[in-house]
Amino acid sequence: MDLIEKHPILEFKHSKKVKFSFDGIEMEGYEGEPIAAALHANGVRIYRITPAKEQTRGFFCAIGKCSSCFMVVDGVPNVRTCVTPLKTGMRVETQLGKGVIPMDA
Amino acid sequence: MSATLEAASLGCHVTLVDSDLALGGQLIKQTHKFFGSKDERAGTRGFKISEILLEELNSYKGTVEVHTNCTATGFYKEDGVVSCVIGEDEYFRIKPEKIVMATGAQERLLPFPNNHLPGVYGAGAVQTLMNVYGVVPGKKVLMVGAGNIGLIVSYQLMQAGVEIAGIVEAMDKVGGYWVHAAKTRRLGVPIYLRHTIREALGDKIVEGAVIQEIDDRFQPTGKEIKIDADVICMAVGLTPTCELLWQAGCEMVFVPQLCGHVAQRDLFMRTSHKDIWVAGDASGIEEASAAMVEGRIAGVGVAKALGHGEASEHSGRLEEFKRRLADLRGGEVGQKICQGISCCTVNEWGV
Numbered sequence: 001m002d003l004i005e006k007h008p009i010l011e012f013k014h015s016k017k018v019k020f021s022f023d024g025i026e027m028e029g030y031e032g033e034p035i036a037a038a039l040h041a042n043g044v045r046i047y048r049i050t051p052a053k054e055q056t057r058g059f060f061c062a063i064g065k066c067s068s069c070f071m072v073v074d075g076v077p078n079v080r081t082c083v084t085p086l087k088t089g090m091r092v093e094t095q096l097g098k099g100v101i102p103m104d105a
Numbered sequence: 106m107s108a109t110l111e112a113a114s115l116g117c118h119v120t121l122v123d124s125d126l127a128l129g130g131q132l133i134k135q136t137h138k139f140f141g142s143k144d145e146r147a148g149t150r151g152f153k154i155s156e157i158l159l160e161e162l163n164s165y166k167g168t169v170e171v172h173t174n175c176t177a178t179g180f181y182k183e184d185g186v187v188s189c190v191i192g193e194d195e196y197f198r199i200k201p202e203k204i205v206m207a208t209g210a211q212e213r214l215l216p217f218p219n220n221h222l223p224g225v226y227g228a229g230a231v232q233t234l235m236n237v238y239g240v241v242p243g244k245k246v247l248m249v250g251a252g253n254i255g256l257i258v259s260y261q262l263m264q265a266g267v268e269i270a271g272i273v274e275a276m277d278k279v280g281g282y283w284v285h286a287a288k289t290r291r292l293g294v295p296i297y298l299r300h301t302i303r304e305a306l307g308d309k310i311v312e313g314a315v316i317q318e319i320d321d322r323f324q325p326t327g328k329e330i331k332i333d334a335d336v337i338c339m340a341v342g343l344t345p346t347c348e349l350l351w352q353a354g355c356e357m358v359f360v361p362q363l364c365g366h367v368a369q370r371d372l373f374m375r376t377s378h379k380d381i382w383v384a385g386d387a388s389g390i391e392e393a394s395a396a397m398v399e400g401r402i403a404g405v406g407v408a409k410a411l412g413h414g415e416a417s418e419h420s421g422r423l424e425e426f427k428r429r430l431a432d433l434r435g436g437e438v439g440q441k442i443c444q445g446i447s448c449c450t451v452n453e454w455g456v
């Protein structure tokens with residue numbers, strides 16, 4: 001993972017390492033940290049493709065205010081991955097367009 | 106946090122909701138030592154200040170209820186209900202007697218081709234990644250903006266081992282405090298004054314940028330320079346987050362010195378809505394030190410309106426906080442802020 005190892009001021013205390021998947025690929029991240037941060041640490045930059053112009057989007061604000069980081073998480077679209085904590089076994093997918101809301105719930 | 110502490114210390118019950126995963130707002134990302142005055146903990150690193158506030162909050166366990174990862178999504182002015190959502194789907198409604206809206210700020214973006222590409226990140230986002238979660242934001246960063254935030258974040262990136270390709274600034278001098286500029290210069294980062302970003306390069310993600318010199322009327326002149334970078338960090342200013350204030354129908358004014366639309370307020374930070382107070386960046390972009398004092402003032406205002414505490418205590422605390430604000434706003438930057446505040450402050454709301 002692309003993590004800061006040495007820092008002159010900060011000491012990073014990460015929580016438990018857990019496994020999750022991104023578009024079917026298994027990855028590791030820290031439980032409770034934002035999904036977007038875990039993806040970034042795994043080198044993933046593209047989180048969704050916009051509906052009309054089909055442009056790539058990553059995150060922008062990282063504080064849940066801009067909607068840039070929407071992804072499909074465990075089948076649910078439009079999840080703000082920058083403020084949603086990672087849990088073990090999560091299924092994270094690139095969101096294509098507006099996403100489809102699951103109707104079986 | 107400051108408003109909560111002050112109100113709780115006077116006997117109010119407070120529910121504190123914050124959309125972030127941890128309390129502290131911008132403070133938890135600030136690894137540098139703060140400016141300001143001793144009263145406001147100048148010389149202490151930002152994240153330490155937030156730890157101190159958190160500890161103070163813990164002593165009000167019985168009367169303060171805290172929800173993190175919880176966003177206030179709407180204010181319904183018909184009945185005063187606030188809707189909140191925990192995470193992405195657990196909604197609840199709450200009807201507080203009084204509300205302090207201290208929602209902070211959001212980052213500005215500049216219009217340029219390809220500014221949507223992943224890798225064009227807000228400065229706050231870069232700080233969150235590296236200083237809160239310890240994730241390397243990129244290999245080579247182009248910083249846009251040489252105000253305090255641009256300079257500090259550049260320096261912090263270098264501390265995290267990231268290369269800075271350059272800092273682009275439209276004005277003909279750096280806007281930030283001299284110490285921050287000196288630190289980055291010492292480390293040999295090129296600062297492109299009177300330059301702007303023309304476009305981001307890359308197909309699916311950022312691979313570089315084109316920058317160009319600009320003239321007195323901010324029109325591009327001269328040759329274009331191509332810069333290799335995988336992150337373009339935008340540090341071109343903040344604007345107050347005030348959606349909830351608009352929803353509540355608070356009287357708003359556009360104040361350039363405070364960087365956007367802000368609510369009119371009285372000396373206790375009460376808005377034109379009798380049950381709503383503002384504080385911090387949401388009431389005008391300034392600094393954390395001032396934001397914390399404003400929070401304290403709003404806290405006293407709320408307690409006063411609810412009949413908690415003695416009148417002499419309210420006026421005593423207000424005087425003390427006003428003095429502390431005046432201390433903070435003594436300098437040149439403070440003058441601009443004071444001008445701005447005078448455009449949106451009323452002495453007293455007529456009832």
Ligand SMILES: Cc1cc2nc3c(=O)[nH]c(=O)nc-3n(C[C@H](O)[C@H](O)[C@H](O)COP(=O)(O)OP(=O)(O)OC[C@H]3O[C@@H](n4cnc5c(N)ncnc54)[C@H](O)[C@@H]3O)c2cc1C
Nearest residue numbers: 123124125130131140176177208209385386392393394396
């Ligand atoms: C790089 C950088 C360096 C800085 N250096 C200094 C310095 O040296 N000295 C100094 O005094 N200041 C400094 N500042 C400024 C300072 O950080 C801010 O002025 C201060 O944090 C403002 O505090 P606030 O509480 O108003 O807003 P914030 O700290 O932004 O907090 C707002 C909080 O509200 C939450 N929120 C927003 N909307 C909602 C909603 N609808 N529902 C629930 N929660 C919500 C957010 O998640 C956030 O936690 C710096 C800022 C930056 C970015």
Ligand code: FES
Nearest residue numbers: 060062066067082
């Ligand atoms: S990056 Fe802005 S909402 Fe997630």
